[in-house]
């Protein structure tokens with residue numbers, strides 16, 4: 532049980548293990564953190580996870596909730612080509628959550644931060660009437676004037692993605708329908724993709740240094756929706772070739788087992804946290820192998836064309852306008 536705000540904060544802060552001391556003039560513990568010596572330009576983003584909207588007890592363990600919320604934020608910094616440096620964490624806790632469960636949420640955030648030398652420098656802890664709400668505000672750095680923008684796509688560019696999509700949505704479907712034990716036994720990769728996605732910071736950094744000036748967006752709401760955002764910001768049309776969209780083996784197997792369309796999960800599902808980008812064709816073809824040597828996959832899935840802003844999808848040689856919505860928080864209202 533949680534019955535004291537101040538001792539809860541103290542115990543949560545004890546879960547912090549990692550992060551740069553450099554540049555932290557005043558750490559968590561005072562009225563606000565004070566940072567100095569930030570490099571280049573500052574990237575600033577925030578994303579929230581709400582119990583019942585982003586997770587249920589049967590879809591996520593406490594550690595996963597922390598990991599995924601931090602990852603969703605790191606992924607937005609990655610999509611700008613930046614490196615995450617400092618975080619603030621806001622936690623609203625309803626009755627029924629114990630201190631023993633809140634510690635692992637912090638541990639999950641810490642473990643997601645550790646590879647990036649990213650430090651939690653403060654936050655806020657409050658009670659909530661019903662559901663747990665976790666918000667991360669993330670600060671990062673990027674070379675001045677070089678952040679990767681959604682508005683950089685040009686006609687003639689190819690469209691690429693950095694890895695498989697649809698696995699997270701397939702994992703969510705599986706977890707909701709079969710529960711963790713059965714899901715993890717049959718389709719461990721899907722469960723992992725949903726609970727413990729990996730942000731593509733290295734890919735974002737590589738793209739920034741490629742000299743391509745690519746457009747870039749991370750996949751939180753589904754591939755087609757993210758493509759639409761690039762199309763709208765750039766004033767171009769994107770053609771996605773559905774058969775080129777990379778799917779995982781388990782995604783295909785699970786879809787076959789239940790008679791579902793795995794491409795729906797990829798195009799409309801979301802939470803894959805791969806990067807979707809565009810790049811000049813010649814430079815892309817020359818660069819793909821260089822990227823591969825660094826462990827970065829760049830998979831061509833379509834192209835950029837002139838035309839009214841929007842997304843078309845080619846299926847079995849037939850081109851149709853994408854009229855889906857992707858993940859939309861207010862779609863059911």
Ligand SMILES: Nc1ncnc2c1ncn2[C@@H]1O[C@H](COP(=O)(O)OP(=O)(O)OP(=O)(O)O)[C@@H](O)[C@H]1O
Pocket residue numbers: 577578603607751752
């Ligand atoms: N309540 C808000 N107030 C101000 N700006 C907002 C608000 N909500 C979103 N934005 C801004 O709108 C833009 C799009 O936000 P959105 O959250 O859709 O992007 P995202 O974080 O990449 O996607 P996702 O939240 O699905 O991961 C961002 O620049 C974001 O900062």
Ligand SMILES: Cc1ncc(C[n+]2csc(CCOP(=O)(O)O)c2C)c(N)n1
Pocket residue numbers: 578579583584585586587590603703751752800801802858
């Ligand atoms: C229980 C449960 N139901 C549905 C989903 C799917 N989901 C929730 S939010 C979101 C988009 C990204 O979030 P945001 O746009 O807020 O960053 C997706 C795909 C889930 N993860 N858990």
Ligand SMILES: [Mg+2]
Pocket residue numbers: 577578
């Ligand atoms: Mg957001």
Ligand SMILES: [Mg+2]
Pocket residue numbers: 606607610748749750751
């Ligand atoms: Mg994003």
Ligand SMILES: [Mg+2]
Pocket residue numbers: 751752858
């Ligand atoms: Mg969203």
